[in-house]
Amino acid sequence: MERPHPDRRQQIIDAAFRVFSRKGFKGASNREIAEEAGVAPGLIYWYFRNKEDLFLAVAEAKSPALPLGRLLADPGDAPPEQFFRSMAREIGRAFRSDATRDVARLLLADGLRHPRLRILWRERVLGPVFDGLTRYLAEQVERGRLRPVDPAMTARLFLGLMMSQVLLHLLLAPDGMAPGDGEAQANGADPGHSAEHDDGAELDDGAEPADGAPRPATQPPPAPLPGLLERALEQAADVFWRGVAPEQAAGRPSQAGS
Template sequence: MGRVCGGLVGRRERILDAAFEEFATKGFRGATIKSIARAAGLRSPALIYWYFPDKEALFREVLGARIPVLRAVRDPARLLDRPPEEVLPLIAKRYLSTFDNPAAQRMARLLVGEAMRRPEIAEVFGNAVIKRILGFLKSYMAHQVELGRLRPHDVRSSARAFIGMLLPQVGGKVFFPAIREDGLTDEEHVENAVRMLLEGLRPEGK
């Protein structure tokens, strides 16, 4: 029984590894269940459907498994009570570290191009990544307001503002190397961004 379970887990991991490479090389539209099965060494593409109902579900699982920030927010309850000085740098560093992986950089370039041309792909990517990260940040900010650590404000804006502060650093890794010519490191940028955000959101007198 253990050998069978181990084999099933191993096959699932092979599928995720192969899918990540296929999506990174061909984009969401170009990667197919057939090509992913072939890359995973499966006898039949139908075996993928034992684990994932369709390509979109497989794509979501690949992102969840391979993107550090999505792994961080998978269990939000363990983070909600921690102070923003701890949680916001954690989220920011994991978000930025995603784009240190050359395959993830390739995938980002392909997905941005696809999303601009095809609204259905923008929706898939938005639901799989952006909605989950913003959803966590909104819940987290609202809870920090309840705890009195942040002043009352529209958490939709603070969540967007925080991600927006990180985007130029991502752009420097993926699209525009000139942005990084000033030598600003991820660690420096995260420290500065968190400090600036929290200075504007602290309750009066704190």
């Protein structure tokens, strides 16, 4: 009997992700996924019990829960102020990826329409992150690094704050601009504007201006700024920290980014 092969399993997950992205959970069929993966339809059931199981495998592989899970598995002795920022940065880095953004849209759309998927995703994907964060917060409360807050409720509030920033960014990102980016706008550029679209504009060939005026010295491009989402997440993490920090620490400036 053939043994399950990790590369073949990943091949099916990647193909399923593409089909789910095009058609959603309900519209995708195992036959289409098999065709996309270049395998026989029956082989999918060798690796996955059913379409729900495959959808959740896609969510596990493509969502930001994986790096967050690694961070929570070994937080070390990181103080909460630093740890909240690390969580925010991991989420921001994850959402630079088109795949992560597409999975977020899939989960929002199909999770709302299919309660069973939402329950399974909460148990298998989000649940371990929530539980790990709750354990970390309980330890920090016990050590006096946080106010005497309810760890489970605090974990819920922190993850909700991070997810709300992601949702706002997905909804508000300008057309034509990748939701994980923001450098062009932050630097004053119009992301939909290009010199080649200007009437009469030509690419710079190094020639002197026609009127003989001296050409201004070439300025180096401005240093890229962090993406809008990453900055929003880090600032939200700082605000959250001030709300749960011990009183003696809540009023001092943040040192996490220094």
